[in-house]
Amino acid sequence: MNLIIGAFTIGLILSLLSLGMLISFRMIKFTDITVDGSITLGASLTAVLIMSGWSPWLASLAAFLAGMVAGSLTGILYTRFKIQEILAGILMMTALYSINLRIMGRSNIPLLDTDTVSEWPEQLLFNFAAGENRIPVFGWPVSLIDLSVLITSIIFVAVIGYLLYRFLLTHFGTALRATGNNVQMVRAQGINNNKMIIFGLALSNGLVALSGALLAQYQGFADVQMGIGMMVWGLASIIIGEALVGKSGIGVTITGAILGTILFRLLIAIALRWGLNPNDLKLVTAIFVFAALVAPLVFKSFHKKFQKKSNHA
Amino acid sequence: MLKIHAVSKTFFPQTVNEVRALRGIDLTIEEGSFTCIIGTNGSGKSTLLNAVAGTFFPDSGTIRVGEADITRWTEYQRARLIGRVFQNPFAGTAAEMTIAENIVLAMKRGLSHPLTAALNKSTKSEIGDRVRMLKMGLEDRLDNPIGTLSGGQRQALTLLMATWLRPRLLLLDEHTAALDPKSAAKIAELTKLIIHQEKLTALMVTHSMQQAVDLPDRIIMMHKGQIVEDFQKEQKKRVRIPDLLDTFDRVQKRELMDESVAEMLIRDYV
Numbered sequence: 001m002n003l004i005i006g007a008f009t010i011g012l013i014l015s016l017l018s019l020g021m022l023i024s025f026r027m028i029k030f031t032d033i034t035v036d037g038s039i040t041l042g043a044s045l046t047a048v049l050i051m052s053g054w055s056p057w058l059a060s061l062a063a064f065l066a067g068m069v070a071g072s073l074t075g076i077l078y079t080r081f082k083i084q085e086i087l088a089g090i091l092m093m094t095a096l097y098s099i100n101l102r103i104m105g106r107s108n109i110p111l112l113d114t115d116t117v118s119e120w121p122e123q124l125l126f127n128f129a130a131g132e133n134r135i136p137v138f139g140w141p142v143s144l145i146d147l148s149v150l151i152t153s154i155i156f157v158a159v160i161g162y163l164l165y166r167f168l169l170t171h172f173g174t175a176l177r178a179t180g181n182n183v184q185m186v187r188a189q190g191i192n193n194n195k196m197i198i199f200g201l202a203l204s205n206g207l208v209a210l211s212g213a214l215l216a217q218y219q220g221f222a223d224v225q226m227g228i229g230m231m232v233w234g235l236a237s238i239i240i241g242e243a244l245v246g247k248s249g250i251g252v253t254i255t256g257a258i259l260g261t262i263l264f265r266l267l268i269a270i271a272l273r274w275g276l277n278p279n280d281l282k283l284v285t286a287i288f289v290f291a292a293l294v295a296p297l298v299f300k301s302f303h304k305k306f307q308k309k310s311n312h313a
Numbered sequence: 314m315l316k317i318h319a320v321s322k323t324f325f326p327q328t329v330n331e332v333r334a335l336r337g338i339d340l341t342i343e344e345g346s347f348t349c350i351i352g353t354n355g356s357g358k359s360t361l362l363n364a365v366a367g368t369f370f371p372d373s374g375t376i377r378v379g380e381a382d383i384t385r386w387t388e389y390q391r392a393r394l395i396g397r398v399f400q401n402p403f404a405g406t407a408a409e410m411t412i413a414e415n416i417v418l419a420m421k422r423g424l425s426h427p428l429t430a431a432l433n434k435s436t437k438s439e440i441g442d443r444v445r446m447l448k449m450g451l452e453d454r455l456d457n458p459i460g461t462l463s464g465g466q467r468q469a470l471t472l473l474m475a476t477w478l479r480p481r482l483l484l485l486d487e488h489t490a491a492l493d494p495k496s497a498a499k500i501a502e503l504t505k506l507i508i509h510q511e512k513l514t515a516l517m518v519t520h521s522m523q524q525a526v527d528l529p530d531r532i533i534m535m536h537k538g539q540i541v542e543d544f545q546k547e548q549k550k551r552v553r554i555p556d557l558l559d560t561f562d563r564v565q566k567r568e569l570m571d572e573s574v575a576e577m578l579i580r581d582y583v
C-alpha cells in the first residue's frame with residue numbers, strides 16, 4: 001500500500017512535468033530539452049528558499065517563475081537568434097546545470113523537518129486522527145504525512161490541470177495550439193508565432209519547475225543530478241497517456257497525460273519491486289520511448305510490404 | 314488603395330542561383346477593384362503577392378495600403394489589413410484543430426487574443442450560420458478536425474476565414490489550381506460571390522484564362538519579374554481568351570528578339 005501511495009504521489013507530482021511537456025511537445029511542437037535543467041532549477045531554488053525561511057508556497061511560486069524565465073530564454077534563443085530548437089534547449093540545459101549549482105552552493109541540499117506545501121492537510125488529518133500517526137486506508141495503516149502529501153498533490157494537479165484546460169480553450173490558447181499546427185496560417189491570421197513559442201516554452205518550463213519544487217519537498221532533498229533523463233520520462237508518460245485515452249480534445253489529452261504519468265510510475269515501482277536494477281531504469285525508459293516512436297512506422301512499412309506481396313500473388 | 318512603387322526582389326543575390334524575381338514593379342490598385350494577375354510559371358506572380366503580404370521584405374521600393382506605408386510591417390502585422398488564400402488548400406487552416414477553432418482564429422484576425430473562452434454557444438451558432446452559406450453541410454461538422462475535410466472544403470473555409478473580418482485587401486494565389494475541376498469551379502464561383510457581396514478589393518493570381526476573362530475588372534500580365542501588359546476598363550471588357558494567348562506569344566517573341574538582338578550586338582561589338 002505504501003508502495004502504491006508513493007508511486008501515486010510521485011506520479012501526480014511528475015504529471016505537472018508531463019503537462020508542461022504537453023505544451024511544448026504536443027501543442028507548439030517544440031522538442032524542448034530545457035526540461036532536464038528546469039526541473040532541477042525548480043527543486044534547487046525551492047530547497048534553498050525554504051531553508052532560508054521562505055514559506056513553501058512562495059518558494060514553489062518562485063520556482064514556477066524561474067522555470068518560466070528559463071523557458072522564455074530557450075524560446076528567445078530559438079526565435080531571436082535562430083538557433084535550432086534542440087540546440088537551444090541543450091544550451092539552456094547546460095547553462096542551468098551551473099546555475100543550479102550556484103543556487104545551491106553545492107550539489108545536494110537536504111530538506112529535513114522543514115515546512116512543505118502539504119503542511120495544511122497534515123494538520124487537518126492530525127486532528128481528524130486524534131493524535132494517531134497512522135490511519136487505516138482500505139484496512140492498511142498509512143502514515144498521515146504520506147496521506148497529506150498525496151492529498152496536496154491531488155489538489156495541485158486537479159487545479160493546475162483544470163486551469164490549463166481552461167487556458168487552452170481561450171482565444172490565446174487556441175492561437176498557441178495553432179502555432180504548432182500551421183505557422184503559415186497562424187501568421188496569416190495576424191498572430192506573432194514567435195511570441196507564442198516563447199510564451200509556450202515559458203509556461204511549459206514553469207510547470208516543469210513547479211513539478212521539481214514539489215518533488216524536492218516530497219523527497220526531502222534537491223540534487224543537481226535529479227533532472228537527468230526527466231524529459232524522456234515525461235515523454236514516455238505522455239505516450240502512455242495517449243495510448244490510454246487517445247487525444248481527441250483538450251480535456252482528454254490533459255487527463256491522459258496525468259493518468260499516463262501515474263501509470264508509468266506504478267509500472268516503474270512494480271518493476272523495481274520485481275528486481276529491476278534502478279541503474280537500468282533510464283535505459284529501459286529510453287528503449288520504451290524508442291519502441292513507442294518507431295512502432296507506428298514499423299507497423300506501416302510492414303503493412304505496405306504485406307500489401308505488395310498480396311498484389312504480386 | 315494599394316500602391317506598389319518600384320518594388321524589387323532578388324533571391325540568392327550574387328550567387329549562381331541568383332533569381333531576380335521582381336524587377337521594379339509599379340502597380341496601383343483602386344479601392345473596390347478586382348484584379349487578376351496572369352503570367353508564365355516563375356514570372357514572379359506569387360513573389361509579388363508575398364511581397365504585399367509581408368512574407369519577406371522587398372530589396373527596394375515601397376508598399377502602401379491606404380495611407381499606411383506597410384513596407385516594413387511584418388507579415389502578422391499586415392494580417393490586420395490583408396486576407397489571404399494560398400494555392401495549397403492545406404496551407405490556410407490548422408489540420409488538427411476543429412473547423413470552429415480555425416474560424417474563431419479568423420474572427421480575431423489581426424486583433425488581440427484575450428484570455429476569454431474562444432468558443433461559446435453564441436459564437437458557435439454565428440459560425441454555423443455563415444458556414445451554412447457554403448452549402449457543403451459543414452455546419453454539422455464544426456467540431457471535427459479540419460484535416461478530415463477535402464481540399465475543396467478546406468479551401469472554401471479558408472476563403473470564408475480570409476473574409477470573415479472584412480479585409481482591406483484580399484490576396485488569392487492560384488487558390489483553385491490544386492483542386493479537381495468541380496471543386497475549382499465551385500470555389501471560383503464562391504470567390505466571385507464573396508468579392509461582389511462584400512465589395513472587396515482583390516488581387517488574384519490565376520492560371521485559368523477563363524477565370525481571368527470572366528471574373529475581374531482588370532488583367533495584369535507578368536513576365537520575368539515585370540508587368541508587361543495591363544488590360545483595364547473598356548479594354549478589359551473587350552478581351553477574350555485568344556487575345557490573352559496572342560499577348561503571351563507576343564511577349565515571348567519580343568523577348569526572343571531582344572535576346573537575338575543582344576547576341577548580334579555582342580557578336581559585332583565585343
Ligand SMILES: Nc1ncnc2c1ncn2[C@@H]1O[C@H](COP(=O)(O)OP(=O)(O)O)[C@@H](O)[C@H]1O
Pocket residue numbers: 324325332334352353354355356357358359360361
Ligand atoms: N522564397 C524563395 N526563395 C528562392 N527563390 C524563390 C522564392 N520564391 C520564389 N522564388 C523564385 O522566384 C521566381 C518567381 O517565382 P514565383 O513568384 O513563385 O513565380 P510564379 O508564381 O509566377 O509562378 C522563381 O524563379 C522562383 O524559383
Ligand SMILES: [Mg+2]
Pocket residue numbers: 358359360487
Ligand atoms: Mg505561383
